[in-house]
Amino acid sequence: DGGITQSPKYLFRKEGQNVTLSCEQNLNHDAMYWYRQDPGQGLRLIYYSQIVNDFQKGDIAEGYSVSREKKESFPLTVTSAQKNPTAFYLCASSEKQGKDTEAFFGQGTRLTVV
Amino acid sequence: AQSVTQLDSQVPVFEEAPVELRCNYSSSVSVYLFWYVQYPNQGLQLLLKYLSGSTLVKGINGFEAEFNKSQTSFHLRKPSVHISDTAEYFCAVSDKYNFNKFYFGSGTKLNVKP
Numbered sequence: 277d278g279g280i281t282q283s284p285k286y287l288f289r290k291e292g293q294n295v296t297l298s299c300e301q302n303l304n305h306d307a308m309y310w311y312r313q314d315p316g317q318g319l320r321l322i323y324y325s326q327i328v329n330d331f332q333k334g335d336i337a338e339g340y341s342v343s344r345e346k347k348e349s350f351p352l353t354v355t356s357a358q359k360n361p362t363a364f365y366l367c368a369s370s371e372k373q374g375k376d377t378e379a380f381f382g383q384g385t386r387l388t389v390v
Numbered sequence: 391a392q393s394v395t396q397l398d399s400q401v402p403v404f405e406e407a408p409v410e411l412r413c414n415y416s417s418s419v420s421v422y423l424f425w426y427v428q429y430p431n432q433g434l435q436l437l438l439k440y441l442s443g444s445t446l447v448k449g450i451n452g453f454e455a456e457f458n459k460s461q462t463s464f465h466l467r468k469p470s471v472h473i474s475d476t477a478e479y480f481c482a483v484s485d486k487y488n489f490n491k492f493y494f495g496s497g498t499k500l501n502v503k504p
Contacts (some may be wrong), residue, residue: 280433282433307490309492311494316399316496316497317496318396318480318494318495318496318497319434319480319494321491321492324490324491326490364431366433366434368434368492370490370492372490377422377439377441377484378424378436378439379424379434379482379492380436381426381433381434381435382433383432383433384431384432384433386431
């Protein structure tokens with residue numbers, strides 16, 4: 277089955293640690309995205325990538341980093357510089373052109389700082 | 391940048407009653423419009439989308455939405471809700487000339503009561 281896989285589903289981080297959230301897609305989509313979701317705030321864009329080896333900052337990129345070395349993978353690192361990282365993180369992908377114009381989402385990773 | 395406004399953060403409704411979830415967007419350019427549903431601790435699932443053509447769009451689970459260009463609205467409706475429709479609903483917009491960027495509303499929690 278084609279889709280987007282995020283792992284792990286739950287992640288606990290100690291303050292001052294960096295953690296990496298995994299996102300893999302087998303939909304052959306060019307574009308991939310990371311969103312952060314907090315209660316009552318909807319989805320806020322962290323980073324997005326339209327092509328391999330290229331990515332752009334979204335609205336809340338501070339304290340986060342990404343890489344796009346392969347078309348199917350777009351990992352997100354939450355660094356110690358992110359002051360309030362506890363949130364639900366969603367990865368998505370979409371076609372650059374063609375009929376599948378919507379974003380497809382993974383099941384999310386819930387990150388908690390302990 | 392575009393913005394999406396979901397006017398109601400929460401909508402309580404009794405089972406088998408009709409419901410309308412409101413969405414307005416700010417863009418003055420041609421847009422694609424989407425409604426997504428999210429169940430607790432899960433990713434977003436596409437309900438329906440408007441790309442072009444008929445302004446009345448039908449989606450899964452008996453939902454439909456109407457695109458109104460003059461009012462820049464894309465309200466979601468269902469004539470008779472079920473307990474299983476209890477979830478959070480997100481409206482999203484992308485513009486036709488840059489459809490790799492999606493803009494989401496803050497979400498509406500639909501609470502269906504027996």
